[in-house]
Amino acid sequence: MPRDTTLIPPSAAQLKWLERRERLVFLAFLAPALLFLVLMFLVPLGMFLSQSLFDPHFTLENYQKAFTRPVYMKILWRTLVVSGETTLICLLIGYPVAFVMAHGSDRVKMMVTALVLIPFWTNILVRMFAWMALLGRNGVINRGLMETGLTDAPIPMLFNQFSVTIGMVHFMLPYMILPLYSVMTNIPQSLMDAAANLGANTRRTFLRVYLPLSLPGIGAGVLLVFILSLGFFVTPALLGGPQNTMLAQIIELEINDSVDWGFGAALSTILLVLTVALYALYDRFLSAEKIYEGR
Amino acid sequence: MQGGSRIQISDLSKHYGPVQAAEAVDLDIGQGEFVTFLGPSGSGKTTTLMMVAGFTVPTRGDILVDGRSIVPVPVHKRNIGMVFQNYALFPHMSVADNIAFPLQMRGLGKSEIRERVARALDLVRLGQHGGRRPKQLSGGQQQRIALARALVFEPSILLLDEPLGALDAKLREEMKFELKQLHHRIGATILFVTHDQEEALTLSDRIAVFNDGRIMQTGRPDELYRAPANRFVADFIGETNLLSGRVTDGGGEVITIDAGGQSFAGRMRSGFARPSSEATFTLRLESLRILRGEEPADCRAEGVIEEFLYVGNSTKYLVRLVSGQRLTARVPGNLPDETLRVNSKVTLGWNIDDMLLVEAA
Ligand SMILES: Nc1ncnc2c1ncn2[C@@H]1O[C@H](COP(=O)(O)OP(=O)(O)O)[C@@H](O)[C@H]1O
Ligand SMILES: [Mg+2]
Numbered sequence: 001m002p003r004d005t006t007l008i009p010p011s012a013a014q015l016k017w018l019e020r021r022e023r024l025v026f027l028a029f030l031a032p033a034l035l036f037l038v039l040m041f042l043v044p045l046g047m048f049l050s051q052s053l054f055d056p057h058f059t060l061e062n063y064q065k066a067f068t069r070p071v072y073m074k075i076l077w078r079t080l081v082v083s084g085e086t087t088l089i090c091l092l093i094g095y096p097v098a099f100v101m102a103h104g105s106d107r108v109k110m111m112v113t114a115l116v117l118i119p120f121w122t123n124i125l126v127r128m129f130a131w132m133a134l135l136g137r138n139g140v141i142n143r144g145l146m147e148t149g150l151t152d153a154p155i156p157m158l159f160n161q162f163s164v165t166i167g168m169v170h171f172m173l174p175y176m177i178l179p180l181y182s183v184m185t186n187i188p189q190s191l192m193d194a195a196a197n198l199g200a201n202t203r204r205t206f207l208r209v210y211l212p213l214s215l216p217g218i219g220a221g222v223l224l225v226f227i228l229s230l231g232f233f234v235t236p237a238l239l240g241g242p243q244n245t246m247l248a249q250i251i252e253l254e255i256n257d258s259v260d261w262g263f264g265a266a267l268s269t270i271l272l273v274l275t276v277a278l279y280a281l282y283d284r285f286l287s288a289e290k291i292y293e294g295r
Numbered sequence: 296m297q298g299g300s301r302i303q304i305s306d307l308s309k310h311y312g313p314v315q316a317a318e319a320v321d322l323d324i325g326q327g328e329f330v331t332f333l334g335p336s337g338s339g340k341t342t343t344l345m346m347v348a349g350f351t352v353p354t355r356g357d358i359l360v361d362g363r364s365i366v367p368v369p370v371h372k373r374n375i376g377m378v379f380q381n382y383a384l385f386p387h388m389s390v391a392d393n394i395a396f397p398l399q400m401r402g403l404g405k406s407e408i409r410e411r412v413a414r415a416l417d418l419v420r421l422g423q424h425g426g427r428r429p430k431q432l433s434g435g436q437q438q439r440i441a442l443a444r445a446l447v448f449e450p451s452i453l454l455l456d457e458p459l460g461a462l463d464a465k466l467r468e469e470m471k472f473e474l475k476q477l478h479h480r481i482g483a484t485i486l487f488v489t490h491d492q493e494e495a496l497t498l499s500d501r502i503a504v505f506n507d508g509r510i511m512q513t514g515r516p517d518e519l520y521r522a523p524a525n526r527f528v529a530d531f532i533g534e535t536n537l538l539s540g541r542v543t544d545g546g547g548e549v550i551t552i553d554a555g556g557q558s559f560a561g562r563m564r565s566g567f568a569r570p571s572s573e574a575t576f577t578l579r580l581e582s583l584r585i586l587r588g589e590e591p592a593d594c595r596a597e598g599v600i601e602e603f604l605y606v607g608n609s610t611k612y613l614v615r616l617v618s619g620q621r622l623t624a625r626v627p628g629n630l631p632d633e634t635l636r637v638n639s640k641v642t643l644g645w646n647i648d649d650m651l652l653v654e655a656a
Contacts, residue, residue, distance in 0.1 A: 194383035196370040199400035212387045
């Protein structure tokens with residue numbers, strides 16, 4: 001006859017096992033993804049990055065080269081500046097767009113969302129070639145300008161900093177808008193109403209209430225766009241000239257052309273460390289928890 | 296401390312397409328009066344309040360404060376205190392900064408702000424919590440902070456939209472007392488919105504009962520309870536037996552109707568048209584007595600107890616009359632009568648004056 005276990009109070013060990021079982025189930029759910037990540041990503045990444053330090057014996061030569069040769073420092077600096085510009089322009093354009101998406105009428109919301117997402121769903125190469133067709137010497141814009149007599153000669157718009165920045169902003173905008181939107185849409189209207197009721201005009205309501213509450217979105221969007229920009233390859237490669245080379249292009253060059261894996265790995269490590277550092281800064285100062293709970 | 300303003304609302308209406316959210320609201324609110332908008336959800340209470348606060352532009356009508364129209368005045372210049380339904384405290388500011396906000400907007404000096412914030416915190420008995428974030432406070436504390444923030448700039452009008460709705464029952468009772476005390480201390484004119492009739496009865500100087508965007512009746516709590524002007528108010532405020540039926544004798548001082556096979560009589564009431572076909576009476580639960588022996592009563596009816604509910608300070612009996620009509624009676628006292636059980640035979644009695652006409656057709 002089966003024992004009626006419900007009559008016996010559970011022992012401490014039993015309860016502990018029940019608790020542990022819950023955690024084990026979660027671990028089991030994660031196992032395939034973890035395994036894949038470790039075997040296919042972390043291990044090869046570690047192997048690759050370690051090449052920057054071992055040749056085959058320990059050496060700092062690769063880093064020395066990266067930090068002492070002016071050309072590499074110049075490219076790193078340029079990468080930071082271009083990424084910064086792209087991020088800033090994306091923020092200035094994206095913030096109002098996200099605001100309309102979050103607070104506009106349903107119709108407006110749908111239209112703007114579609115405008116933001118359609119390029120997002122379009123292949124990046126298609127978009128870059130479209131920019132080439134627009135900005136080239138014989139591109140749509142230059143021909144239009146010359147035919148209307150506004151200019152005599154084509155304006156150089158392609159294969160320079162201008163085209164790189166335009167292409168990058170175009171590609172990155174959704175990555176700025178979507179985090180901003182997701183934060184803004186959760187800012188309750190009643191807070192704006194309360195600010196007005198307490199005597200704040202529109203400008204002060206924005207500066208004292210809306211802007212601080214949207215900071216986590218600004219942080220997330222800026223971080224995402226800046227980090228993606230740092231490692232960006234396709235746009236500077238297709239729309240930029242030799243004077244617009246960015247870090248990712250150099251890494252590709254070292255590995256594919258010069259076959260200098262150690263140096264390529266050193267540059268990659270520098271990029272990775274920068275990215276992680278930026279993320280740590282964001283987490284420290286701009287995450288939603290910081291804004292809402294203080295300290 | 297600050298005194299109140301007179302608010303005159305006349306013919307105030309707000310239409311959203313075909314929806315008449317508020318329609319022809321008329322109300323004259325005296326200085327320092329505590330007036331409650333009471334009504335079911337969707338009856339136009341918030342809409343009316345929002346027009347006073349300035350968030351909603353009226354379709355028609357006017358609002359005067361101390362004789363001057365405030366309709367053209369933008370929200371941030373109205374100087375009206377308000378406690379929002381879910382408090383609307385700024386989550387990124389400390390409690391003290393929340394309360395300082397309206398004072399900063401008015402350009403007060405730092406030391407005066409500090410002083411007044413401290414006083415406001417004391418007023419709501421949360422002196423030590425100035426440094427915390429709103430999220431770190433309980434619901435009741437958050438609500439008191441919202442109150443302090445709405446009062447710190449000493450507005451002459453305070454608006455509250457269902458401020459007790461989110462609190463648990465015990466805290467709600469406490470806050471009722473606090474609100475009433477606060478009102479006596481600051482003397483501001485208060486407009487209070489609720490769908491809870493008990494809150495309205497206990498707090499208000501006067502109540503405006505809303506239904507479908509219109510005011511059904513305005514009056515002191517006891518007036519509304521004892522002399523509801525119509526069927527809606529009779530039904531909405533307090534518990535009652537509503538008795539509707541065909542008029543069998545409507546010619547004289549006393550009107551008789553047939554409701555569910557039972558004959559009920561009540562007096563003709565001034566302000567009502569003489570009923571020719573249908574009429575409705577209200578008979579409060581506590582107006583019904585369970586008669587002992589030959590105890591005298593104007594009217595009486597026999598029946599059996601179908602069900603009873605013990606509610607602490609009284610017991611409610613659902614009685615099915617011989618005719619089949621049901622009446623509910625409330626017997627006061629905290630000790631229920633052991634002889635009154637389900638299926639016990641009882642005789643109900645009441646005074647004819649307690650049978651009040653509320654609808655005539
Ligand atoms: N912005 C709006 N647009 C359309 N209808 C509204 C709007 N605000 C309120 N209403 C309608 O007006 C009526 C009254 O609403 P409200 O004043 O909020 O009622 P209460 O506060 O009494 O619950 C409801 O039927 C509601 O649906
Ligand atoms: Mg409401």
